[in-house]
Amino acid sequence: MTEYAVIRVESLCKHYGSVRAVDGISFSVTPGATCALLGGNGAGKTTTIAMLLGLLLPTSGQIRILGEEVPRHRQRVLPRMNFSSPYMDLPQRLTVAENLTVYARLYGVRRIRERLDILGRDLDIADFFKRPYGSLSAGQKTRVALAKALLNEPEILLLDEPTASLDPDTADRMRRTLTDYQTRSGATLLLASHNMSEVERLCDQVIMLRAGHIVATGAPRELIHRYGRKDMEEVFLDIARGIQSGEVIA
Amino acid sequence: MSAISLRRISALALRYLYLLRGSWIRVLELAYWPTVQMILWGFITQYLAGHSDVLNQAAGLLLSGVLLWDVLFRSQLGLSVVFFEELHSRNLGQLFISPLQPLELILALIFISLVRTLIGVGIAVALAIPFYGFNLFTLGPSLIGFFFNLLLMGWAIGLMVAALVLRYGMGAESIAWAAIFALAPLCGIYYPVATLPGWLQPLSWVLPASHVFEGMRAVLLEHTFRLDQLLYALLLNAGYLSLGIGLFLAAVHQARERGSLLQSGE
Numbered sequence: 001m002t003e004y005a006v007i008r009v010e011s012l013c014k015h016y017g018s019v020r021a022v023d024g025i026s027f028s029v030t031p032g033a034t035c036a037l038l039g040g041n042g043a044g045k046t047t048t049i050a051m052l053l054g055l056l057l058p059t060s061g062q063i064r065i066l067g068e069e070v071p072r073h074r075q076r077v078l079p080r081m082n083f084s085s086p087y088m089d090l091p092q093r094l095t096v097a098e099n100l101t102v103y104a105r106l107y108g109v110r111r112i113r114e115r116l117d118i119l120g121r122d123l124d125i126a127d128f129f130k131r132p133y134g135s136l137s138a139g140q141k142t143r144v145a146l147a148k149a150l151l152n153e154p155e156i157l158l159l160d161e162p163t164a165s166l167d168p169d170t171a172d173r174m175r176r177t178l179t180d181y182q183t184r185s186g187a188t189l190l191l192a193s194h195n196m197s198e199v200e201r202l203c204d205q206v207i208m209l210r211a212g213h214i215v216a217t218g219a220p221r222e223l224i225h226r227y228g229r230k231d232m233e234e235v236f237l238d239i240a241r242g243i244q245s246g247e248v249i250a
Numbered sequence: 251m252s253a254i255s256l257r258r259i260s261a262l263a264l265r266y267l268y269l270l271r272g273s274w275i276r277v278l279e280l281a282y283w284p285t286v287q288m289i290l291w292g293f294i295t296q297y298l299a300g301h302s303d304v305l306n307q308a309a310g311l312l313l314s315g316v317l318l319w320d321v322l323f324r325s326q327l328g329l330s331v332v333f334f335e336e337l338h339s340r341n342l343g344q345l346f347i348s349p350l351q352p353l354e355l356i357l358a359l360i361f362i363s364l365v366r367t368l369i370g371v372g373i374a375v376a377l378a379i380p381f382y383g384f385n386l387f388t389l390g391p392s393l394i395g396f397f398f399n400l401l402l403m404g405w406a407i408g409l410m411v412a413a414l415v416l417r418y419g420m421g422a423e424s425i426a427w428a429a430i431f432a433l434a435p436l437c438g439i440y441y442p443v444a445t446l447p448g449w450l451q452p453l454s455w456v457l458p459a460s461h462v463f464e465g466m467r468a469v470l471l472e473h474t475f476r477l478d479q480l481l482y483a484l485l486l487n488a489g490y491l492s493l494g495i496g497l498f499l500a501a502v503h504q505a506r507e508r509g510s511l512l513q514s515g516e
Contacts, residue, residue, distance in 0.1 A: 050512050053347045057506045075252040078349045089340040091265065098268045105261030106348045
């Protein structure tokens, strides 16, 4: 029997004219898993995430999220998922609290004040609730973006570079917030990251992309073993440079 | 398509109201140009009143024109500019990954445009009373019809401009300012449509605003309420607003195909 997948992608393609940003990828993510989408710049990670969110229409292929077909029924799944990316901003002139209140209402969050208090404490952002979002440092913005992504307690959380721009201490606290949230809620996490130690620490499944294709999948330890390397950093370099598993470099 | 949610519309409207509340300069700016226009045209009216039979008959002709014109201009700008805020702040992607539907975004933009228009034009209308003893409300109940039709036309053009900017990027932003002024000479704001050359008049009559301003002159000069003009305007507005909504939704769909919602910004 096929295991239920909260995310199931089949033969997914996104072509821009002759450019094949994503070219026939298939994968699935089981409930409660933490899955990493890895690859160099232009590998197709962000394009894949954007298609999962319904922000980008696929050229062909199928996406099913929480049993619903996306983008056709995206409206049914969007309230149950969320996304955080340092490359997407929030209104600069609104305060942090105003921004979070607006998004809490958009996601239909009940007891907004209570939810904001919890997130303020968990992510250590309560001190700048009254400050305009535009006045925050890059690291503070990343934390607020994560707070926005956790507002609706999503069943699926998509993260693009979740700890980018953060100092090691704050990054570590963010990772702990994510794992605590996942343990508590049983949520599924799909993240794109260039931080390989983070991937090793957080993820139980890795999907390696190169030029729009999946070139390797597996658990981090399994990939390290398969490529005969000491960590994911080295595996990543092998894959980014097109070296096959088991290939010996002089 | 899922049902339209008033909660989501009000959430987005709140976002725009926060913005307005956070800066008194923005509120002042809303009223600034309508007031300057009203003052300028008030003096021109006073000067011309002694030299013009038409203005002797109806001193409020120019001031009514300028204030109603501002309803059209502010409603269009109120919608377009607020939409541009989302692009400038790179927030559009965030909105489109939330449960907010494009039609709900349109309704929130329309709501905030109405608020901005009421603030901007309302202050100028109120100041015209002590400044020149001119009360726009002397147009009577027909004023509601004029106001409503101008709002509709402003929203239709605002949506078309927003669609263009979504399609061609922020480089097309200046169209927001230029679009309405390109139509101004054809709308018969300060003169009857009959003043225009014969070949231009058919173009003028397909604009809802031309029917509104003709109706306004009928009230002020002939003291008659031209229901036919209001109905023509309403009918044309139904077409333009449908076109505006259609173009905006098509632009969103195309942006989803091209991936531009991800990179939307300056």
